Amino acid sequence: MLSEKELERYKHPIAVPGMGVGLQEKLKQSRVLVIGAGGLGSPVIQYLSASGVGVIGIADYGVILEEDMHRQPLYNMQDLRKHKAKMAASRLFSLNPWNKHYPLLIQVRPDNAKQVFxxxxxxxxxxxxxxxxxxxxxxxxLLDKPFVTGEVHNWMAWWGGFNMKPDNNPILASYRCNEYLLDEFRNFDAGAMGATHGATALLMVNEIIKYLADVPGLAGKLHTFNYLHQQFTVTDLSSDPEKIAAVKETGLLTPDEYGLEVVPDVED
Structure with a gap:
């Protein structure tokens, strides 16, 4: 249940047609893990917290660097060299003390992913x-968990809702099933614009809030945005039952098989 102070705080989103107190309470009951608190993740967690998502996990083992500040306005100059996850949790508590923000100073990898998720x-x-x-x-x-992921490469961005059941459709679309759709974005690796990261994060959060409130639009969809030419597309994701079955049969692979460079655990 929302407290009187929370009802006052969220009175404007509650007043949005289709939202109401019930859906605001549903956001408070939601538990969301965000992996990465950098250019894309920091505005995502900031607006998830401001929107009233009750529990937010922040998994990031990295530290704040000055070269990244242009796309990480959640942090301040005095935060340099401090752990992003810890500073993000501190900032978010000051933004919304009614939520719980858990910093996880870890690298998500095969030996801990299932336990953390x-x-x-x-x-x-x-x-x-x-x-x-x-x-x-x-x-x-393996855990039957829905997830959202995306990337921003200079003027190009994409994000999608994976392992989610679209309305009236039991077929799940995994990231592995649709990676071929993302090949064209591999050619846009140079540079990072702050505004494109922020804009993409807000679009993602809008869809995440709708998803948590049972509003269609995220499940089984790939969103792409060319910010330079203002070209926005939404594509239906596809499902490859063989690839999904292979994951269920094999389980998690080794870091080397994923091409994942394992970093030492953070000594806090």
Whole structure:
């Protein structure tokens, strides 16, 4: 139940047609894990918290660097060299003390993914790292967890809702099933614009909130945006039952098989 202070805080989103107190309470009951608290992840967690998502896990083992500040306005200059996950949790508590924000100073990898994911309803992979996407994909298939992932490459962005059941359709679309759709984005690796990261994060959060509120639009869809030419597309994701069955049969692979470079655990 929402407290009187929360009802006052969320009175404007509650007033949006189709939302109401019931759906705001549903957001409070939601548990979302965000992997990566950088250019894409930091605005994602900021707006998820502001929107009233009750429990937010923040998985990131990295530290704040000055060269990244242009796309990570959640942090301040005095935060340099501090752990992103810890500073993000601190900032979010000051933004919305009615939520719970858990910093996890870990690298998501095959030996911990299932354990970490088990306590959350939705996984949001903002790592922008293919090997991590594959680990997340496989762990979510094994745990039957929905997840969202995306990337931003200079003017180009994509994000989608994977391992989710679209309306009236039992077929699940995994990241592995649809990676061929993302090949064209591999050619846009140079540079990183701050505004494109922020804009993409907000579009993702809007779809995530709709998903948590049972509004269609995210499940089984791939969203792409060319910010330079203002070209936006939405494509239906496909399902490859053989690839999904192979993941269920084989389980999680080794870091080397994913192409994942394992980093030492953070000593905090």
């Amino acid at each position: 088990s306590g959350f309803d939705l996984i949001v992979d903002c790592s922008q790292h293919r090997a991590t996407h594959l680990v997340v994909n496989d762990a979510c298939i």
